[in-house]
Amino acid sequence: MSDQTQASGPSAARLSDRRAFLRFLAASPVMTPTAMSAIAAALAAGSSDAFAQSYDVLRAPQQATADGIISAPEQALNVFDFEPAAKKALPPAHYGYLASGVDGDETLKANHEAFSRIRIRARRLIDVRKIDTSVTIFGQKFGTPIMLAPVSSQGAFHPEAEGAVAKAAKLKGNGMILSTVGSTSIEDVTEARGAPVWYMLYPTDDWTVTEALVKRAEAAGAPAIVLTVDRQGGRNTETLFRLRREDSRVCQDCHLGGFANEVSRKPMFDDLDVTKVTNLYGTGMTWDYVDRLRKIVKGKLVLKGIVTHEDAEEALKHGVDAIIVSNHGGRAEESLYPTIDVLPEVVKAVNGKVPVLVDGGFRRGTDVLKALALGATAVCIGRPYCWGLAAFGEPGVAAVLTLMQREFETIMKQVGALRIEDINADAVTRA
Ligand SMILES: Cc1cc2nc3c(=O)[nH]c(=O)nc-3n(C[C@H](O)[C@H](O)[C@H](O)COP(=O)(O)O)c2cc1C
Numbered sequence: 001m002s003d004q005t006q007a008s009g010p011s012a013a014r015l016s017d018r019r020a021f022l023r024f025l026a027a028s029p030v031m032t033p034t035a036m037s038a039i040a041a042a043l044a045a046g047s048s049d050a051f052a053q054s055y056d057v058l059r060a061p062q063q064a065t066a067d068g069i070i071s072a073p074e075q076a077l078n079v080f081d082f083e084p085a086a087k088k089a090l091p092p093a094h095y096g097y098l099a100s101g102v103d104g105d106e107t108l109k110a111n112h113e114a115f116s117r118i119r120i121r122a123r124r125l126i127d128v129r130k131i132d133t134s135v136t137i138f139g140q141k142f143g144t145p146i147m148l149a150p151v152s153s154q155g156a157f158h159p160e161a162e163g164a165v166a167k168a169a170k171l172k173g174n175g176m177i178l179s180t181v182g183s184t185s186i187e188d189v190t191e192a193r194g195a196p197v198w199y200m201l202y203p204t205d206d207w208t209v210t211e212a213l214v215k216r217a218e219a220a221g222a223p224a225i226v227l228t229v230d231r232q233g234g235r236n237t238e239t240l241f242r243l244r245r246e247d248s249r250v251c252q253d254c255h256l257g258g259f260a261n262e263v264s265r266k267p268m269f270d271d272l273d274v275t276k277v278t279n280l281y282g283t284g285m286t287w288d289y290v291d292r293l294r295k296i297v298k299g300k301l302v303l304k305g306i307v308t309h310e311d312a313e314e315a316l317k318h319g320v321d322a323i324i325v326s327n328h329g330g331r332a333e334e335s336l337y338p339t340i341d342v343l344p345e346v347v348k349a350v351n352g353k354v355p356v357l358v359d360g361g362f363r364r365g366t367d368v369l370k371a372l373a374l375g376a377t378a379v380c381i382g383r384p385y386c387w388g389l390a391a392f393g394e395p396g397v398a399a400v401l402t403l404m405q406r407e408f409e410t411i412m413k414q415v416g417a418l419r420i421e422d423i424n425a426d427a428v429t430r431a
């Protein structure tokens with residue numbers, strides 16, 4: 001039996017109730033209906049060790065990936081398994097958009113690699129049978145500190161786009177941030193999530209348009225407006241351009257008609273006059289813009305893209321309610337520090353005054369634990385849930401969220417943390 005399965009539930013020997021055992025197995029993302037029936041049959045036959053007998057059945061779907069690419073979400077061992085499946089499912093240009101960093105993708109790679117330089121310190125002899133992974137941010141309670149980062153144009157990954165993501169997030173209790181340039185309106189996403197979502201704002205160069213976006217998001221119940229501030233200078237998405245060489249037709253179809261046309265195809269711009277919008281990213285934006293926004297945002301104002309203590313201090317002076325430490329998943333600048341490495345300086349500067357979230361390269365439950373130990377209130381993931389979406393729609397997203405949450409719960413128990421508040425700096429050390 002895998003350590004992962006063992007850590008996630010009671011062993012068969014301790015299970016007196018067959019139905020509870022089956023419920024536990026059914027919750028596994030690697031479980032299929034066929035495997036379930038075989039295990040149920042083994043149990044009904046009074047097998048002395050049905051769990052051990054059923055193990056081969058449980059693993060069978062994973063062995064069935066002839067080309068090494070999963071063909072069903074339950075075959076996945078971890079979130080990385082979804083990336084090749086997404087690549088297989090998508091046109092090269094769409095996969096290239098998702099996969100791309102900037103220039104040689106150095107920041108993108110560094111974000112995840114940095115986690116291996118942080119080691120975990122585990123405490124022993126703590127009763128970890130019952131743990132609580134919930135977090136409350138701005139009065140909103142989530143079942144997990146793993147939130148979904150804003151990712152634009154999810155219709156390029158799956159026809160159900162952000163709607164499928166929101167349904168999976170509802171199922172798994174994850175908070176969600178919708179991009180300005182999402183393929184789905186905030187009203188539809190809120191309905192699918194069954195709770196308000198945060199709204200990520202790109203600062204268009206037409207204030208009337210920007211103001212209308214904020215008003216619409218707030219009318220839909222968004223408790224937070226997340227201003228992204230890390231795209232002011234432009235970028236070179238080389239990986240995307242390389243893959244587009246294989247697939248130029250798709251991109252020409254999508255991007256015909258220039259920037260205003262491209263923006264107007266996104267539902268959040270419905271009924272807005274976008275003819276004056278030439279830029280989304282606030283090339284001329286300064287802290288005055290944050291002040292201006294602060295005046296019109298009725299709820300919480302969050303800055304996404306902060307990577308230095310200087311800017312974190314400035315953000316506090318300008319009345320910002322939370323910070324997301326982010327380098328846009330390595331899509332903003334080449335050669336940046338990994339976000340997990342700059343998180344401590346931001347946390348120190350903020351000194352507990354506002355929540356600090358972080359994203360970039362989170363792929364494992366241990367990555368999440370490390371960030372919380374370094375002072376993050378929550379973390380966000382971007383590409384992993386889009387891999388799940390692209391490959392399998394809503395069930396794919398749900399499986400990604402389940403796998404990351406399960407790994408996180410396992411490591412919480414292993415280090416002896418019963419609640420999120422128990423995870424502190426003692427849990428990590430530099431390798
Ligand atoms: C395809 C794609 C589109 C994105 N679109 C947006 C966006 O519209 N607004 C934004 O603030 N960040 C956007 N991001 C960045 C994510 O919010 C997040 O910072 C990043 O994906 C986190 O890194 P990860 O993908 O390694 O988890 C995008 C990222 C990707 C991969």
Ligand SMILES: CCCCCCC(=O)C(=O)O
Nearest residue numbers: 152153181262263328331
């Ligand atoms: C008009 C669509 C542009 C979307 C840019 C979204 C983004 O932030 C990204 O990283 O890509």
